[in-house]
Amino acid sequence: xxxxxxxxxxxxxxxxxxxxxxxxxxxxxxxxxxxxxxxxxxxxxxxxxxxxxxxxxxxxxxxxx
Numbered sequence: 001x002x003x004x005x006x007x008x009x010x011x012x013x014x015x016x017x018x019x020x021x022x023x024x025x026x027x028x029x030x031x032x033x034x035x036x037x038x039x040x041x042x043x044x045x046x047x048x049x050x051x052x053x054x055x056x057x058x059x060x061x062x063x064x065x
Contacts, residue, residue, distance in 0.1 A: 003048065009043050 016039030023032035058064070 002050075005046060009046065012039050012043055015039070 016036055017033045020032045023029070023035060
């Protein structure tokens with residue numbers, strides 16, 4: 001796994017947490033929830049590519065083509 005990916009995921013988490021707190025404190029709970037969900041979706045999209053690479057590697061190792 002690429003260490004840059006870990007740092008990007010951590011950065012997204014920090015940004016989402018800060019935005020979430022700012023929105024909640026300004027009385028915008030719905031937008032805070034949407035921000036959190038958007039951050040989760042972005043991270044999942046980043047991880048899906050890595051999972052696909054993992055399965056391709058496993059297929060190659062075990063000759064499952």
